[in-house]
Amino acid sequence: MKNIILALHEISNDDTATVGGKNASLGEMVSELESEEINIPDGFATTADAYWMFIDHNNLHQELADLLDKLDKKEYSNLEKTGKKLRNKIIQAEMPEELVHAIKQAYKELKKRTKELSGVAVRSSATAEDLPEASFAGQHDSFMNIKDEDKLVETVKKCYASLFTDRAIKYREDNGFDHMDIGLSAGIQKMVRSDLASAGVAFTIEPDTGFDDVVFINSSWGLGDNVVGGVVQGDQFYIYKRNLKENKKAILSKELGTKEKTMVYAEEGTKNEDTPEEKRHTFSLSDEEVTTLARWCAKIEDHYGKPQDIEWAKDGKLDKLFVVQARPETVHSAQDKQGLKQYSLETEGEVITAGHAIGDKIAAGKARILHSPEEADQLQEGEVLVAKITNPDWDPIIKKASAIITDSGGRTSHAAIVARELETVAVVGTKNATETIEDGQEVTVSAAEGQQGKIYEGILEWDEKEISPDKLGDPETEIMLILADPHSGYQYADYPVDGVGLLRLEFAINNTIKIHPMALAKYDELKNEEVQDQISKLTAAWKDKKNYFIEKLSMAVGTIAACFYPRPVIVRMSDFKSNEYAGLVGGEQFETKEANPMLGFRGAARYHHENYREAFRLECQAMRVVREDMGLENVKLMIPFCRTVEEGEKVLDVMSEYHLKQGENGLEIYVMSELPSNVIGAERFAEVFDGFSIGSNDLTQLVLGVDRDSDLVSSIFDEHNAQVKETIAMAIQKAQKAGKKIGLCGQAPSDFPDIATFLVQQNIDSISFNPDALIKGIKNVIAAEKGGS
Numbered sequence: 204m205k206n207i208i209l210a211l212h213e214i215s216n217d218d219t220a221t222v223g224g225k226n227a228s229l230g231e232m233v234s235e236l237e238s239e240e241i242n243i244p245d246g247f248a249t250t251a252d253a254y255w256m257f258i259d260h261n262n263l264h265q266e267l268a269d270l271l272d273k274l275d276k277k278e279y280s281n282l283e284k285t286g287k288k289l290r291n292k293i294i295q296a297e298m299p300e301e302l303v304h305a306i307k308q309a310y311k312e313l314k315k316r317t318k319e320l321s322g323v324a325v326r327s328s329a330t331a332e333d334l335p336e337a338s339f340a341g342q343h344d345s346f347m348n349i350k351d352e353d354k355l356v357e358t359v360k361k362c363y364a365s366l367f368t369d370r371a372i373k374y375r376e377d378n379g380f381d382h383m384d385i386g387l388s389a390g391i392q393k394m395v396r397s398d399l400a401s402a403g404v405a406f407t408i409e410p411d412t413g414f415d416d417v418v419f420i421n422s423s424w425g426l427g428d429n430v431v432g433g434v435v436q437g438d439q440f441y442i443y444k445r446n447l448k449e450n451k452k453a454i455l456s457k458e459l460g461t462k463e464k465t466m467v468y469a470e471e472g473t474k475n476e477d478t479p480e481e482k483r484h485t486f487s488l489s490d491e492e493v494t495t496l497a498r499w500c501a502k503i504e505d506h507y508g509k510p511q512d513i514e515w516a517k518d519g520k521l522d523k524l525f526v527v528q529a530r531p532e533t534v535h536s537a538q539d540k541q542g543l544k545q546y547s548l549e550t551e552g553e554v555i556t557a558g559h560a561i562g563d564k565i566a567a568g569k570a571r572i573l574h575s576p577e578e579a580d581q582l583q584e585g586e587v588l589v590a591k592i593t594n595p596d597w598d599p600i601i602k603k604a605s606a607i608i609t610d611s612g613g614r615t616s617h618a619a620i621v622a623r624e625l626e627t628v629a630v631v632g633t634k635n636a637t638e639t640i641e642d643g644q645e646v647t648v649s650a651a652e653g654q655q656g657k658i659y660e661g662i663l664e665w666d667e668k669e670i671s672p673d674k675l676g677d678p679e680t681e682i683m684l685i686l687a688d689p690h691s692g693y694q695y696a697d698y699p700v701d702g703v704g705l706l707r708l709e710f711a712i713n714n715t716i717k718i719h720p721m722a723l724a725k726y727d728e729l730k731n732e733e734v735q736d737q738i739s740k741l742t743a744a745w746k747d748k749k750n751y752f753i754e755k756l757s758m759a760v761g762t763i764a765a766c767f768y769p770r771p772v773i774v775r776m777s778d779f780k781s782n783e784y785a786g787l788v789g790g791e792q793f794e795t796k797e798a799n800p801m802l803g804f805r806g807a808a809r810y811h812h813e814n815y816r817e818a819f820r821l822e823c824q825a826m827r828v829v830r831e832d833m834g835l836e837n838v839k840l841m842i843p844f845c846r847t848v849e850e851g852e853k854v855l856d857v858m859s860e861y862h863l864k865q866g867e868n869g870l871e872i873y874v875m876s877e878l879p880s881n882v883i884g885a886e887r888f889a890e891v892f893d894g895f896s897i898g899s900n901d902l903t904q905l906v907l908g909v910d911r912d913s914d915l916v917s918s919i920f921d922e923h924n925a926q927v928k929e930t931i932a933m934a935i936q937k938a939q940k941a942g943k944k945i946g947l948c949g950q951a952p953s954d955f956p957d958i959a960t961f962l963v964q965q966n967i968d969s970i971s972f973n974p975d976a977l978i979k980g981i982k983n984v985i986a987a988e989k990g991g992s
Contacts, residue, residue, distance in 0.1 A: 207253035208305045210312075211246050211392075222248045222388040223328030228529050229390060236506060241499045242525045244324075245317055246392035247309045249359055251330045253302050254386040257363060261296040264383065267367075271382050274372070279599060282369050283577075289367035298356055306359060306391075307352040313393065322348045322394040322468070323355065326528070327362040329371075330386040343371055343387070347426060348394060348468045355391065362389040369576075373599040395527060398467040399519025401487035402427030403437055404615045405496065406532060407504040407511045410623065411562055411614070413534070414693040414766065415510065417455065418442045418497040421615040422487045424478055425465035427516055427527075433592055433609070433616025434475070436460040436559075436632050438487050442497035443765045443833070452832040453494055455765055456689065456758045459486060459744050460613060484743035492517070496524055503529050534623045545668045546651040547975040552659035555640055558608075558633035560649075560656030561619045563694050565665045566606040566628040567647040570640045576600060587646055589636050593618045601625065606648035608636045608658060630656030653688035668978050675699060678984045680962075681969035683773075684977070685948050689715075689759040692766030695974055699981070702770035702837075703763060704896065704971030705948040708777045708822065711759035713787070716752055717741060720818035722789025723748045734789045741788065749821060756825035757833070764835035771837050773873060773896065776822055778843040780805050801910065806844025806875075811853045823861035830868060841873040841896060846880055848887045855891065865893070876945070877901035882934045889941035896971075897934055899949035903927050922951045922958060935965045944968045953980035956987070963987035 214222055214230025222230070226248040233243050258264050267289060274285050314320045327343035344365035346358045365371070366387045375382055395402070403422035408415045423430050423437035430437045437460040446453035462483050464475045488496070496515055503526070504511050510532035517524050546565045571586045573579070579600040582588060588604035590597070592611040601607065601621055606628040609618045613632055622629030628648050630636075640646060640658065647663040650656045683704030684695060689711060712720070718738055722729060726748045729735050738748065745751040764772045780800035784790050793814065797803040809815035829835050840863070845851045851874060855865055858872070865872050874881065874888055877898030881888055885895070899922055904911040906927050909920045921927070931947070938945035946969035952959040953976035962970060963984060972980040 207250050207256060207302060208309045209248050209250060210309070211243075211248065211390075214248065220330055221250050221252070222390070223251075223330045223386075224530060225326060225328035225528060226388050226390040227328075229392070229527075231506075232503065232526065232529060236503065239499075239502050241502065242523055244393040244395055244525050244527060245313060246323070246390060247313060248328070248391065249302070249306065249389045251386035251388055253305070254363060254388070256299055256302055257296070257360075260299040263292060263296060266292060268383050271372075274376075276376060279373065282373060282599065286367055286369040286372055289372075290364040293364040293367070294360065296360075298360055303356050306356050310352050310355055310391070313391070317393050320393055321396070322350045324392050324394050324527070325349055325355065325358045325362060326390045326392070327365050328388045328390050329366065330388065343368065347428070347473050348471065350471070354471075359389040359391075363387055368596075370596055370598045392527065395516040395525045396518045396520045397426050397516035398465075398473075400517035400522075401425070402516035403430040403487075403514075405500045405513040405515060406615070407500050407513070408532060409441070409693045410534075410619070411560075412693040412696075414696050416444050416765065417693075418444060418447075418500045419614070420488070420493060420496060420500075421460075421613055423460060423462045423465075424482055424487050425467055425476075426473060427514055428473065429464055429466050429475070430613070430615060431514065431617075432594055433612030433618060433631065434466075435462050435464050435611070436613040437462060437615075439614060440488070440493045440497075441762065442493065443761075444497075444501050445765070445768070446833060447494070447498050447501055449834065451834045452828065453497065454490060454758070455762045457486065457490075457493070459484065462487065484740075486744050488517070492524060499524075499526060507531070534620075545670055545975065545978070546649075547666050547668075548647075548649060548651070549664040549666050552647060552661055552663045555646065555658045555660055556633045556636050557655050557657045558630045558636070559612075559614055559619070560652070560654055561607075561614065561622045561629035561631060562626070562650050564626075564628045565647065565649045565651050567662045568605045568645070570608075570642065570644045570646045572637055572640065572642045587648060589640050589642075590618075591637055592616075593621070597621075601627070607631070608633060608640070608648060610634055610636050630658060633658070654690040670698065670978055675978070675981050676985045678981060679988055680967065680984050681946070682977075682981055682984065683946065683948075683969050683971040685971045685973050686763060687711075689762040691974070692763040696766040698974070698977060700770075700977070701969065702767055703772040704946050704969055705841075706760065706763055706772055706774045708756065708760070708775060709779055709783070711756055712777060712779070713783075715759055716755045717788055718752070719784060719787040719790040719793055720752055720821050721793040721815065722787075723752050724817040724821060729789065729792065731789075731792065734792070737788050752821045753825045753828060756822065757828035760826065760838065761829045761833045761835055764829060764833070764838050767837070768835060769837050771839055772835075773839045773841050774826065775841045775843050775875070776810070776819075778806050799910075801904075807842050807846065807850050807854050808844070810842075811850075811857045816857070819857065820861050823858055823863050827862050830863075830870065836869055839871045839873060839893075841875060842892070843875045843898070844877065844901070845874050845888075846878060848884060848891055851888065851891045875901075876934045876938075878905055879930065882930050882937070885934060885937035886941055889938060889943045892943070894944040895934065895938045895946075897931060897945065897947040897949075899931070899947055899951055902930060902934075906930050922949075923955070928961060931962075932965050935962075935967050939966065946971060952983060953977075956983045959983035960987040 211230045211233045216231040219227040326345040405420045420440040421437045429435045439458040441455040465478045512532045514528040568587045571582045572589045576596045585605045587606045589608045609631045647659040681701040685705045687710030742751040781794045782800045785794040810819040871893040873894040874892040875898045876895040948971035
């Protein structure tokens with residue numbers, strides 16, 4: 204019996220040839236990691252010897268080989284027909300009595316060990332499966348909620364048959380595996396009652412970019428198949444590994460998924476039910492559970508010495524988390540990170556729909572709407588595949604697509620995973636792509652604009668740039684980035700920069716929080732029921748309205764700070780104008796209409812004023828969480844539009860009152876140098892603040908008296924103007940004389956080589972660029988340092 208059945212605790216990674224990568228990994232974790240308090244469900248596995256016993260008992264080897272020899276390996280025109288014949292041969296074959304007895308005996312022993320066994324999960328594990336260079340993930344079938352011995356024997360045979368699914372046959376052909384060299388092991392595990400709780404997947408790297416200092420968890424109610432299959436958009440969590448080890452606040456972000464369906468057990472097998480409204484608006488894991496699970500994932504990664512793709516489940520009866528599968532992550536861990544390619548749209552277009560961006564590329568072509576893999580012949584090479592959802596049955600045809608768009612699914616759905624493996628553009632979870640895109644319509648699919656992917660009407664022009672740090676050189680002037688979207692930190696963390704010179708809080712407030720902070724601070728005093736309802740929906744998963752703002756903002760900043768740690772990240776406190784604040788939910792109740800908001804109630808003036816002071820308290824609390832609870836002391840803060848030294852002192856007093864004391868734990872507070880008063884009085888500002896950042900747009904408009912938003916006088920707005928350049932030079936000289944660092948953030952040094960030359964000649968400390976201008980900017984700076992003009 205030993206050579207055809209092995210208990211999981213008898214298996215290690217050395218047994219891959221015997222039980223396949225999936226089951227070998229489970230056995231390794233049971234043997235080596237349960238001492239780390241990682242829970243793995245008990246079980247056993249049939250071996251490859253058992254599979255070959257089955258094949259030999261039925262004299263199937265030659266029959267299967269003959270059928271495979273008839274496969275059309277050029278067009279795969281008979282793939283479906285061949286696969287069906289192969290599977291039928293196995294299903295109709297007889298299980299050897301010795302194997303039947305062994306499976307039933309192992310099942311009885313499992314019952315004794317676990318005491319309470321309501322059912323088992325049966326998973327297929329090919330003997331070459333989940334090797335780093337060839338992951339067979341998703342190619343073979345799994346079965347849930349198997350309740351008796353006879354059904355279990357029948358299910359093991361179904362696993363054997365799944366060795367010849369159409370997708371598995373095509374995958375082996377594409378990767379050069381001999382079909383008749385591959386055996387199959389069935390892994391049998393005690394069912395985790397996640398039908399009463401939640402389940403999902405986790406990656407020990409960021410799944411789109413390969414950033415390796417986070418764990419990414421996707422979670423939904425019920426069994427994990429809905430997450431794995433992309434049926435639902437689950438809750439998403441990013442956890443910072445460094446903080447897991449240091450026992451600091453580690454969750455960098457959490458996003459509530461829609462979780463429309465919950466998979467539960469049926470009489471036999473499973474079924475999908477509608478998720479109750481309340482649970483859709485509740486996170487399917489607590490923060491404590493997220494942190495525990497992430498810590499387990501990091502330990503599994505450490506044990507194997509390589510990034511992992513992990514499936515997990517929570518037992519609702521036992522109130523315990525379990526890891527049910529771990530395999531090597533095979534996309535980013537094998538990629539060379541030396542070359543960084545950057546995509547950016549050159550023309551604007553009408554957005555048809557949007558969803559989750561997978562990767563960071565752009566593609567275009569004719570949209571082809573397919574309802575099932577059987578319509579594969581309709582998709583021509585280079586067209587854009589549009590489908591409600593994909594699963595492994597789509598794999599043989601996806602390779603022809605230039606891009607993938609789906610209605611359903613999240614960042615760990617099948618379409619997302621395949622897109623990463625093939626380095627194909629994808630936008631998933633659009634909800635309505637199959638309805639809003641017309642079959643045959645020309646579209647552009649962009650995943651290069653942050654976390655949200657967009658589908659544009661027509662074929663747009665875009666630019667592709669290769670960032671090669673070795674070829675760019677290493678300028679003496681510090682090169683920094685200007686960022687807004689927190690998620691972009693994962694994409695840009697490897698760029699050849701010295702940190703982030705400007706992180707705008709407005710983006711996070713406008714795009715992530717969406718609510719006026721005063722409406723959250725004074726929620727109970729709001730008189731508008733419609734606004735209260737809007738706020739309640741947005742904050743449904745948070746008990747405390749103020750904490751919603753603090754947590755969302757701290758996570759946005761914390762994500763960028765973690766991505767660039769220990770490089771400095773300069774965070775500019777909010778700088779909305781009153782008309783922009785009014786556009787937030789509840790904003791109209793707290794903002795007055797101003798004739799010229801550009802010169803009105805903005806920046807520093809707000810922070811100590813009674814009309815905004817409570818909102819500024821929330822901003823400060825969020826920054827305190829980042830620096831103290833998350834331990835990200837690389838964050839520096841910056842005050843915008845500070846008109847006078849006295850106003851600056853008032854702001855620092857307020858910040859100190861809100862527990863952000865300048866100098867404490869190394870906290871540095873900079874000021875924007877964007878008004879003539881900042882330059883003229885730079886010596887006095889230098890006595891109050893730790894450094895300066897020149898805001899060239901506001902400084903140019905205020906030196907020249909030009910409204911930069913007015914088309915009528917736009918021709919006068921010019922950074923080349925002699926007085927503007929003289930003002931910038933004066934700001935740099937005064938800051939350096941006072942011994943304070945000074946940088947500039949703006950487009951001009953990348954667009955105009957002479958501006959870069961001018962700044963370098965003035966010995967500016969740093970220049971910050973938007974990511975799409977970085978390559979040109981670095982080249983201009985290096986040329987300037989070499990004496991160019």
